[in-house]
Amino acid sequence: MSETEEMGEELAIATLPLDAWHRAKGARMVEFAGYHMPIQYEGIMAEHLWTRESAGLFDVSHMGQLVLSGDGVAEALETLVPGDISALKPGRMRYSLLLAEDGGILDDLMITNTGHSLYMVVNGAVKWDDIAHLREHLPDAVDMNLLDDQALLALQGPKAVEILTALGIRPEFDDIVPVDRLVFMQAGPYLWGEVRLGVSRSGYTGEDGFEISVPAEHVAALADALCANDAVRPIGLGARDSLRLEAGLPLYGHDLDPATDPVEGDLGFAISKRRREEANFPGAARILGHLADGAPRKRVGLTVEGKLPVREGARLFDGNREVGIVTSGGFAPSVGAPIAMGYVPRDHAAPGTALAAEVRGKRVPVAVAAMPFVPHRYVRKMGA
Known part of the structure; x- marks a missing residue:
């Protein structure tokens, strides 16, 4: 490979808002999903066990954060996923699957009803494919915005709740519960000082924890504030992978792909009861047949x-x-x-x-x- 080709390849890899922060912490960086990302700091084994015992801070800003809004947005999205999105109450989240016409899995994702829109987190490696698919199949009445000025952190582990509470994060509105009163798959708008955050009690490690959407310009300050607590350490991709594997959670592009349907992927729970009865999601005949007879x-x-x-x-x-x-x-x-x-x-x-x-x-x-x-x-x- 020539020097020019090497430079072109280097330029093709994007950087996270926390890139310099990771390097200053001694992270070993690798290419993942088109980004330079930390695979480890002190070692995968130590980082894994620390997360299980205390609290680990993960940078998942490579994920795609999307906002869908407009009249009939939930019903429109239901033409592409098998979940009951219309019944999702404000502040609640649902794991779902973006399905191809034949029922194959294009991506797995999280959907949150914010009360005025749907907030979606999709996998970084396929986010541009997801966006293209959504734009092609959603009606013009649905607006879609990629929050490319937002970073995403995950604080995971048994001490996560006390750490986040100690940081002084407060509800933005009176009808929002404090962060320590959130339960799994619940989310809301919060403030850290004057910085607006989207906080959910969720994650992909099997541990209790939170995901925090934060303006990219403030993410380094928030990461510093979290790591100022001795119970928190930055954790890389290596431990994130071993944690999700122990938790039995599939990784898109490895355990799930377009050739695999939800029943084969052991994700039948993501097909809501109403949607099964209506049989009006992509690949319904194949998927419902597998539910009835076994994949x-x-x-x-x-x-x-x-x-x-x-x-x-x-x-x-x-x-x-x-x-x-x-x-x-x-x-x-x-x-x-x-x-x-x-x-x-x-x-x-x-x-x-x-x-x-x-x-x-x-x-x-x-x-x-x-x-x-x-x-x-x-x-x-x-x-x-």
């Missing part, structure tokens, strides 16, 4: 015998017959052993089913396991 294959968890990690792309065998593939895998610090997830035929999906994964030409014994590998610790009601 031909299914995403499953896998425990691994021994210490050798089984990673994405490893083929799965039943005896000498190839039956599936691993889509995510690695060492799980909280489990103390390698784990994985992947796809196997329906008749091989029962927990306890013995299989083998091919790693470097060797067969490693694995077994289908229920997920999550580590119990979720979401706060679903106050006092929980």
Whole structure:
């Protein structure tokens, strides 16, 4: 590769608003989803365990933050996703799936009813594809704005709530509960001094925690304020991946893709009861058929015998017959052993089913396991 080509490749990779902040903290940066992002600071194992025990600060500003507004916006979005968006109350969130015409998954995403619009967070690697798909299929009456001047932080771990409360973040309006009274999948507008924040009790680690949308010009100050608390450490992509794997949460582009429908992906819960009855979402015939009769294959968890990690792309065998593939895998610090997830035929999906994964030409014994590998610790009601 020539020097000019190297410069062109470098310029093609975007930087996060916190890029300099990460580097000053000693982060090792890698390219991910078109951005320079921190993969680790002090080490993946230490960062993973710190998040489970205390609180980790993740920069997820590569994600796409979208606002959809206009008359009939919820009904319009329901033509593209299988969730009951019309019934979503103000301040509530829902996990959903952007579906292709045949029911394949184009992306998984979070939708929040802000009371006057729908706020969506989509995956960074496909956000431009999502935007193009939405613009093509939503009616002209729906306005869509990409919040490219907003950063997104995730504070995750058992101490997250006390840390965020100590920061003095307050509700913007009288009918909004304090941040420590939010429950899982609830969100609202808040103020940090005079800085407006969107705060939700959510995240992708399996731990209790929050995601915070903040103007990019203020994100470094907020990150500094959070990390001033000794209970908080910055955490990189490596630990985010191992945490979500232990939590049994799929990563789009690895565990989910356009060739996979929600039932195959073990995401049937994202298809709301009303939408099942109405059968008017993309790929409804295929998806409802799989719900009724079972999908031909299914995403499953896998425990691994021994210490050798089984990673994405490893083929799965039943005896000498190839039956599936691993889509995510690695060492799980909280489990103390390698784990994985992947796809196997329906008749091989029962927990306890013995299989083998091919790693470097060797067969490693694995077994289908229920997920999550580590119990979720979401706060679903106050006092929980």
